[in-house]
Amino acid sequence: MDKPYFRLTSKPVLENPIFVQGLPGVGNVGKIAANLFLKFCGAKTFAELYSPSFPDYVSVNSKGVCRLPRYEFYAAPMEKSDFIIMTGDTQPSFDDVVAHYQLCGEILDFVDKFGCNFIVTIGGVPIIEEKTQVYLAATSLRLAMEFMEKGAVIYSKGRIMGATGLMLGLAKERNLEGVCLLGATTGFKADRGAGFSVFKFLMKALGNEVKEGL
């Protein structure tokens, strides 16, 4: 394998889907929120992405079956809008920044083929005091205002690291619109509460109500 490749396992029918990305990172907030979203929507996997810039290991499940690290794409045709949800095992190794730009670019190419023109990236942001809060950055001032009115707080600390930030920046470069939602988390351990907060905010912002008991 010498470049990233997508393996399509089925061909979903989606209309101008919103692309939602939640990868491992600070407090694992992105991945947790994406998984909650998957469960809530009854989303179905339709593609996998493999890349030589992912770490050189295999994951082994509880039954001893291995597989390469990958990103997974799920399709969720819903009433108000369709979704492509991406989550994964990892992010490209920190050493290879160029590979990260390329990989994010290829993902944007991929979702573009499905007519996607809005993206949501989810991550975590470390804070000191315990506080349930969803922070926000956007590709435009109008969008930042719109999501702020829905209850998120402007993130103005300067930088959003890794795929959560990079994907939004690259989307903007292509004249796509999108927002980044960051769940406040005190720990570096997996923070299910922060993941749930972001998920709940996103659902509400997109017009769906989520019950606490999920």
Place this chain on the structure above:
Amino acid sequence: MDKPYFRLTSKPVLENPIFVQGLPGVGNVGKIAANLFLKFCGAKTFAELYSPSFPDYVSVNSKGVCRLPRYEFYAAPMEKSDFIIMTGDTQPSFDDVVAHYQLCGEILDFVDKFGCNFIVTIGGVPIIEEKTQVYLAATSLRLAMEFMEKGAVIYSKGRIMGATGLMLGLAKERNLEGVCLLGATTGFKADRGAGFSVFKFLMKALGNEVKEGL
């Protein structure tokens, strides 16, 4: 040298050989087991692999003669099945993950030409209590069950790092079958006992009996 290359020193006649890989790593288990295998089979070297992603040094033997780090391929035509055994001096540098994916891919291309469709990778796994144990991961549930019945323990700790894991994952991506055998080892020093355990298990699993005195 700007890409990996194979130097064939002879052309072995092999029928659907099983590919066995044992490289330096945790407790050096993989390399030790591969070397025991070589000795047991009377295997003969037939190819060398050089790569610019190997470290930038030369090895010098006791007589002062140098050579580049490399992987070596040995052929062992045996009664029950033929083997290609690969061992080596090193693994690609940790910094260059993409190179590692590429190199493993080229090795799979290479052994594919000999009709190989089953692979065994051997490595070590660090454990705290002293225990002779062979852990197992496989490309399919059926294979995991089959080797478990032969006495290995399912490895369900999540990840197998480096070439030992990566090669198995890449093989699976090509619809090859295979297993990874990990010898439990308490130390990071070369662990001959763990290497022997894996070798013995592999021989037995493949239908050969090994006497303790080897």
Place this chain on the structure above:
Amino acid sequence: MDKPYFRLTSKPVLENPIFVQGLPGVGNVGKIAANLFLKFCGAKTFAELYSPSFPDYVSVNSKGVCRLPRYEFYAAPMEKSDFIIMTGDTQPSFDDVVAHYQLCGEILDFVDKFGCNFIVTIGGVPIIEEKTQVYLAATSLRLAMEFMEKGAVIYSKGRIMGATGLMLGLAKERNLEGVCLLGATTGFKADRGAGFSVFKFLMKALGNEVKEGL
């Protein structure tokens, strides 16, 4: 994105402009001096440079709007000579030296199209005793002498790291002329005084008088 690209936002009319570069680095001297220069000249931005070898994050402004890290080019048509001033958010990651050589090369290609044949790079140099001093290196002995007579001190400590040095070295390789001006700074915090010293020296050297109150 898999290679650097320039986005032109307007097309300035410039005659044999001098290229001035001030990037983040020791004491942030380069960036501070470049920003003072921008303000002084009333320079107008006309191009942006994006690169996959920049770090994988986005910057977020106080209103929550994100953008990728980039270099920015400003045009300043002035009485005695025209200027292209470049500043930016970052430098390429230290891991990827080849990318840094390439990026600087592409910048020299870019400014060459505007007829630029003299470059000034600005940086900081850490010193122990507090002293306002501008150090100097040049592409030729004649230039080193000329700027020394204007009040700078020959930098003879051996090496100038990062873009500040590399750009000058690459310019020399193309038979361009130029100087590097280093503001002495005791701290690694942003040193506005050192930035101002270099800016003031540069203005004077180029024949402009700067009032202290800027």
Place this chain on the structure above:
Amino acid sequence: MDKPYFRLTSKPVLENPIFVQGLPGVGNVGKIAANLFLKFCGAKTFAELYSPSFPDYVSVNSKGVCRLPRYEFYAAPMEKSDFIIMTGDTQPSFDDVVAHYQLCGEILDFVDKFGCNFIVTIGGVPIIEEKTQVYLAATSLRLAMEFMEKGAVIYSKGRIMGATGLMLGLAKERNLEGVCLLGATTGFKADRGAGFSVFKFLMKALGNEVKEGL
């Protein structure tokens, strides 16, 4: 600059020259020995090699004039045999092993054009007790024996790191012959004594007598 390039400053006439390489490294032995060789032979520079895998800085001389890091090639037509001597400011960054293999390969291509078929690489080897000793590795047993008889000690510690080892290994891969001479050094500071020992040994081995007073 996106790949290494050679700049020829003159075209020397050489017959089957011996290539001698001495670069910065342990105790700076290689570079010191190469410089002594240059002085002894009255060698004249005829080429420079620049590479984007060299570090991203410029060197500044005592008069403030900068230049990129580079390797320099010197020609020395002598009575018993002609020489190409290479020394330099640096080695490629440790991170980029592939670049190092490529660079050494290009140097071998370059000297091959002059009819070179024997190479000598010079380096240092750290030892604990103070002892003047020249260690030796070679591309063949015959050569190892030949240089051992001339007074060098077989280096059998396993590995020779960096360009000193890599160049010899790559030369062997091309069926060139050569030796590596390592000066024993106790410190990591520049060790002029060790450099002189290797130089003296090399001169003697090649049939020239060197007086102590050089």
